Amino acid sequence: xxxRYDLIIIGxxxxxxxxxxxxxDCGLSVLVLGEDRLPGGQVYRDVEQAEPGLIKLLGPDYEExxxxxxxxxxxxxxxxxxAVVWEVEPDLTVGFLAQGDARQVRGRRIxxxxxxxxxxxxxxxxxxxxxxxxxxxxxxxxxxxxxxxGDTVLAGSGPLLLQTASRLIDxxxxxxxxxxxxxxxxxxxxxxxxxxxxxxxxxxxxxxAMKRVIRRSGTMIYRNVKRLEALGSNFVExxxxxxxxxxxxMKVNTLLLHNGVVPENQITFLLACAHEWYDVQRYxxxxxxxxxxxxxxxxxxxxxxxxxxxxxAAEVSGHLAALEAAFALRVISEAEKDLKSAPFxxxxxxxxxxxxxxxxxxxxxxxxxxxxxDHTVVCRCEEVTAGQIRKALELGTTxxxxxxxxxxxxxxxxxxxxCGLTLSEIIADYRKVAVPEVGYLRIRPPIKPITVxxxxxxxxxx
Amino acid sequence: xxxxxxxxKGPTVTVTIEDKEITVPxxxxxxxALLAEGFxxxxxxxxxxxxxxxxxxxxxxxxxxxEIDGIPNQQACxxxxxxxxxxxxxxxxxxxxx
Numbered sequence: 001x002x003x004r005y006d007l008i009i010i011g012x013x014x015x016x017x018x019x020x021x022x023x024x025d026c027g028l029s030v031l032v033l034g035e036d037r038l039p040g041g042q043v044y045r046d047v048e049q050a051e052p053g054l055i056k057l058l059g060p061d062y063e064e065x066x067x068x069x070x071x072x073x074x075x076x077x078x079x080x081x082x083a084v085v086w087e088v089e090p091d092l093t094v095g096f097l098a099q100g101d102a103r104q105v106r107g108r109r110i111x112x113x114x115x116x117x118x119x120x121x122x123x124x125x126x127x128x129x130x131x132x133x134x135x136x137x138x139x140x141x142x143x144x145x146x147x148x149x150g151d152t153v154l155a156g157s158g159p160l161l162l163q164t165a166s167r168l169i170d171x172x173x174x175x176x177x178x179x180x181x182x183x184x185x186x187x188x189x190x191x192x193x194x195x196x197x198x199x200x201x202x203x204x205x206x207x208x209a210m211k212r213v214i215r216r217s218g219t220m221i222y223r224n225v226k227r228l229e230a231l232g233s234n235f236v237e238x239x240x241x242x243x244x245x246x247x248x249x250m251k252v253n254t255l256l257l258h259n260g261v262v263p264e265n266q267i268t269f270l271l272a273c274a275h276e277w278y279d280v281q282r283y284x285x286x287x288x289x290x291x292x293x294x295x296x297x298x299x300x301x302x303x304x305x306x307x308x309x310x311x312x313a314a315e316v317s318g319h320l321a322a323l324e325a326a327f328a329l330r331v332i333s334e335a336e337k338d339l340k341s342a343p344f345x346x347x348x349x350x351x352x353x354x355x356x357x358x359x360x361x362x363x364x365x366x367x368x369x370x371x372x373x374d375h376t377v378v379c380r381c382e383e384v385t386a387g388q389i390r391k392a393l394e395l396g397t398t399x400x401x402x403x404x405x406x407x408x409x410x411x412x413x414x415x416x417x418x419c420g421l422t423l424s425e426i427i428a429d430y431r432k433v434a435v436p437e438v439g440y441l442r443i444r445p446p447i448k449p450i451t452v453x454x455x456x457x458x459x460x461x462x
Numbered sequence: 463x464x465x466x467x468x469x470x471k472g473p474t475v476t477v478t479i480e481d482k483e484i485t486v487p488x489x490x491x492x493x494x495a496l497l498a499e500g501f502x503x504x505x506x507x508x509x510x511x512x513x514x515x516x517x518x519x520x521x522x523x524x525x526x527x528x529e530i531d532g533i534p535n536q537q538a539c540x541x542x543x544x545x546x547x548x549x550x551x552x553x554x555x556x557x558x559x560x
Contacts, residue, residue: 035521037489037542042520049489054468084521084540117522127525129503129515130463136519144487144494145468171467234513235502253463264522380517380525383509413524413535418517448521449535 001078003461004106005031007325008094010085010267011113013041014065014311015303017072018318019111019325020079026326030077031105033096037081039069041115042135043311046143054145057170061206062142068315087445088112088267092298093461097450102458109298109325112268113318116261116304119283119364120418121156122371122378122386125230126257134258138164147173150253153239155179155228158260158362159207166213176250177220179241181259183365184224190360197357199350203310222248226367230255259364263305266417269443271296277436278307280359282369283421284440290345291324292317300324308359313351319344369422370429378426379419381412386426393430400424400441413449416441464497475545492549493519493526493538501551504528504538508555528552 007023009016012034023030032039040047044065047055055063072079080098087095092107118133125131134154140146147168152175154165165178197204214221222243229240231249240249262283268275274287274295285307292300302321303314320341327337371378374387384407392406400423403409409423410416416423420441428435466487475488479499486495493516496504503513505527516526519539526538531548534556538549 035540046489049471051468051471057468082540082542117520118518120523127512127514129513131517132515133518133523136517139519140464140494140497141467144490144498145466145470146464146494146498147467149463149465173467380523383507383512413527414522417522418524449537451533 001031001080001105002029003104005029005078006107006329007031007109007111007322008033008092008105008107009111009113010088010094011041011115011303011305012036012039012072012079012081013113013115013303013314014043014068015115015305015314015318015321016041016111016113017068018315019113019302019322020077021071021075022319022322023325024075024077026322026331028326028329028331031107032077032079033083033085033094034079034081035084039072039079039081040065041311042139044069045139050142051145054142057167058142084448085267086448086450088271090271090296095458097448097454100454102450102454104458104461106461107298108329109300111292111300111302111321111325112305113302113314114264114267114305115314116308117264117417119259119262120422121257121259121368122376122422123228123230123257123368124373124376125232125236127377127380128230128232128236129234130232130236130253131230131255131257134161134164134256135261137168137254137256141167141171147171148254150174151176151251152254152256153177153179153250153252154256154258155181155225155239155241156258157182157364158258159358160261161258162207162210162214164256164258165219166210169213169217169219175217175219176252177222178214179225179228179239179243180221180223181225181228181365181368182223182362186361186363189363190357193357193360197354200354203354203358228368259368260362261304261308262421263307265305266415266443266447268294268301268305269440270445270447271299273299275440277434280363281308282364282425282435290320290348292321293324309352309355313348316344316348316351320348369425371422371426378422379409379412381414381418382408384409384419389423389426390430393427398427398431399439400427403427404441410441415443415447463500466498475543475547477543477545477547477549479549480551486543488543490543491539492528492530492536492541492543492547495543496528496538496549503551505552506554511554
C-alpha cells in the first residue's frame with residue numbers, strides 16, 4: 001500500500017466497486033477501503049463465498065453481484081478489506097484502522113461510497129433483546145446462513161421488509177406476521193408517479209412476487225398498522241399493534257423492524273459538505289451534481305450515500321464519479337468523459353425512474369418518526385427518551401447540538417447514527433417548524449472508535 | 463434465538479465466550495457467533511444496566527459492543543472470530559484500568 005493515491009474510494013459496495021473499475025481503466029492509482037472482509041456492500045454481502053443453497057434462496061438479484069465483484073477483483077486497484085475509516089480531512093487525508101493497524105493515506109480525489117443505513121424506528125421497547133433491524137436478519141442470512149429460531153414478526157414499511165420476509169419464509173423461519181405500517185394515504189399520493197415507474201417495471205414485478213410468497217405461506221399481513229410496541233421485561237415477549245381499529249398482541253421471540261433506508265452520510269457531515277433535506281423520504285443528503293461532486297473540492301459521493309436509489313443506480317453512479325475524477329485529474333478529456341458517460345447517464349435515469357413512486361408509497365409514517373410515548377428511548381447509547389428531549393425543549397433548548405450537551409442524546413459511541421434523524425424530527429415537531437430549520441448534529445472525528453494506543457502508533461503521511 | 467440454517471464453506475475456529483469454549487465457522491463475526499450460540503444478551507448498558515443484543519449488524523448502532531481479548535468496546539458485528547479469541551459480555555461502562 002502506498003501513502004498517496006489519485007483516488008481513494010471509501011466503501012466496497014456496488015458504487016465503490018464500479019468506480020474502482022472505471023478509475024483503474026482510466027489509469028488512475030486507486031485505493032478502496034471496505035469495512036467488510038469481502039467486497040459487495042450490504043446488498044451483495046459475501047456473494048463470492050455463498051453456498052449454492054443460499055444463492056438459490058437469495059435469488060438472481062443477489063447472485064448477479066458475483067459479476068461485479070469478479071470485475072472488481074480483476075482490476076489492479078489496492079483494496080484494503082476490514083478497513084474502518086475514522087477521519088477524513090478537507091485536505092483529502094483519510095485515517096483508517098485495518099486489523100488494529102492505524103494509518104493515514106492521502107488522495108488527489110476522494111469518493112465516498114458508504115451506502116445506506118437502516119432508518120432507526122424508535123418504538124416503545126425497541127431496545128429489548130430480541131428486537132432487531134430487518135436488514136440485520138438479512139445480513140445473518142446472507143453472510144452466515146443464520147435464521148431466527150422462534151416465532152418471528154416483521155414490522156414496518158418498505159421494499160426490504162417484503163424482501164426479507166419472503167426470504168425468511170423461504171428459508172424455513174417461522175414468520176408469524178408482517179405488520180405493514182405504510183399509511184393508506186401513501187397509496188393515493190404515490191399513484192401519479194406510477195406511470196413513470198413503469199419504465200422500470202421489473203422493480204414492481206419483484207415487489208408483487210415477494211407479496212405472493214408471503215401470502216402463499218399463510219403468513220398474516222396486517223395493513224395500515226399503528227401504535228406498534230415491543231413488550232417484555234428483560235427480553236421481547238410480544239408485539240402489540242393496532243390494525244384497522246383493532247388492537248392485537250402476538251407472542252414473539254424475534255421482532256424485526258424496518259422503516260426504509262437512509263444515506264450513510266457521517267463522512268459528508270464530518271466534512272461539513274452542503275446537505276439538503278429530502279422531505280418525501282425525510283432524510284438528509286449531500287448536495288451533488290450528476291457526477292457526484294459535493295460542495296467540497298475533491299470530494300465526491302456515489303451510490304446511496306448521495307440519496308437512496310438502489311444497487312443498480314449505485315453502480316452506474318460509481319462509473320460516472322470515476323470518469324469525473326479522471327477528468328478532474330486531467331487523465332481524460334472532457335470529450336472523452338462525455339462520450340464514455342453517455343450510456344451510464346441513460347441507465348441512471350432508467351434505474352431512478354421508479355424512485356418517485358417508491359419514495360411516496362413507502363414514505364415513513366409521521367407517527368413513527370416522532371415517538372409520541374414519552375418513555376420511548378430515542379438515543380440507544382445514552383438511553384435518552386423522547387420525554388427527556390421534550391422536557392429540554394420546554395426549558396428553551398432549540399437546536400440538536402444544544403440538546404446534545406444538555407441531555408447527552410447523540411453523544412454515545414454511535415454518534416447520532418441511531419438518533420440524529422429522530423432528534424431533529426422531535427425538535428421540528430415541538431417547535432412546529434420544518435426540519436431544515438432545525439438542522440442536524442455536528443459530527444466530529446473520530447467517527448469510529450480508535451484507542452489512544454492506535455492513535456499514537458498511527459503511520460502518518462510524511 | 464437464532465439457528466445456523468445453511469452450511470458455510472471453510473474452516474472452523476475455537477473461541478472462548480465468557481467461560482465456554484465454542485467451535486464456530488471461521489467466517490462468522492463475533493456478533494453472529496454470539497447470536498447463533500444462543501447468548502440471550504451481549505452487553506449491559508452503562509446508564510441503566512439494561513440488557514442488549516446487536517441491533518443493526520452493519521456497524522451503525524454500537525449495541526453489540528463486547529470485550530475481545532481484554533480490549534473493551536469492540537464492535538462484535540465488525541470483528542471476525544479468530545482461533546483462541548476470548549470474548550466477554552461487556553457489563554456497563556468499559557473498564558479504563560489496564
